[in-house]
Amino acid sequence: MLTETGKSTGTSIYESLAARIRRTINDGDYAPGQLIGSEHELARRENISRMTVRRASELLIHEGLLERRPGKGLYVRATPTVAGGTIQVIVGNLAWEPVLQMSRGVQAGAKIDGLHVQIYDAHGDFELDLSLVEQLPTAGAKGAVIISTHGPRFSEAICRLHSQGFPFVLLDHRMQDISVSSVTADNLSGGYQAGQMLIGLGHRHIAFIGDLITATCKERLAGLRDAMGDGGLPLPRSLVVDLVVGWDRFGDWSECVRQGVEQLMQATPRPTAIFCSCDAVARLVYKALDGLGRRIPQDISVVGYDDDPLAEWLQPGLTTVRQPFGQMGLAAMELLRRRITDPAAPPEFRALPVELVMRQSVSAPQVAEPIEALVGR
DSSP states (O other): OTTOOOOOTTOOHHHHHHHHHHHHHHTTSSOTTOEEEOHHHHHHHHTSOHHHHHHHHHHHHHHTSEEEETTTEEEEOOOOOOOSOEEEEEESOTTSHHHHHHHHHHHHHHHTTTOEEEEEEOTTOHHHHHHHHHTGGGTTOSEEEEEOOOSHHHHHHHHHHHHTTOOEEEESOOOSSSOOOEEEEOHHHHHHHHHHHHHHHTOOOEEEEEOTTSHHHHHHHHHHHHHHHHTTOOOOGGGEEEOOOTTOTTSOOHHHHHHHHHHHHTSSSOOSEEEESSHHHHHHHHHHHHHTTOOTTTTOEEEOSBOOHHHHHSSSOOBEEEOOHHHHHHHHHHHHHHHHHOTTSOOOEEEEOOEEEOOTTOOOOSSOOOGGGTTTO
8 A cells, every 4th residue: 555656736755655654554554563664665665765755754753653663664653542532622713724734633633543523713712712721621521632822821721721630732832831742843943944045045134024922933033043043144133023913813913014024124234035934924024015115036035934825826926834734733633642541641742844845935135145244243
């Protein structure tokens, strides 16, 4: 079954291989603890490079489906099972496409144990979102995956839930104050990849715009800083815009993004590229730049984060960092399974690999300064 070919448009070879292996495991073709094969054997069997097999296996190891045994090969990871019941998925707003993809990943993982999944959508209502989290211990579910909103009140609710011993996993968020099981994408790597790509094109003044109340966005900015630092480039405070959106996490950000873009266009030095914390912010950046008469990418390059469906349909197509939302949902369900079967086990954290997706929103700057001229500024 692993020798099937056929690759869907926009899917890399290693993702296609990982999907086929994942399907054979979920279909029961391999038992827990059974040998899949060595990476060398899989590469020969699939007629692809060993590096491609390595990327696929790393993805499945991050998801908890495989384990690598040195000198032996790749084995299906033995996972505890949960004998039926119900779990809840709490989401702030199911209208956001990444949340939908993550929820479907959780459902796919729950199917393995015959678990029923109840999805509770707060429809963008922050107070309802909080109340759903607070009611979890008395809701009759075995556990929950919480696709996070952010802010101090949300963090307090999570701390209370943790103290009550209720099994849960945070998805797309990692707490900084307490240790709880959580799954995110590798946001530090994503920011680094975006910065490295822009520097390679010749950009020396790269701006960041986003909502820095979230740990995920802070990590994306940190990755950009690391890339610029490794490239010998400064990231002045004037080129970092922290969007002030208040506590309405699901409201209209148009005005604060417009003001942030205007601030960047008046900055010294003026940026030749903008890295946005997510594709939704990038869409508003497009609108703000158009209002200022700036062309993308001729006058300024723009990079997003997420690879929402809108990224491909924006004009020009948005270069972005793709998060593996479905795999994140699967991994969250795998961690929740462990929390339910062994509540005393230490919390686990997983950061899944991301991928830079190149489209037409980036190009070399009109005038590229040598890095040496910027050192010490």
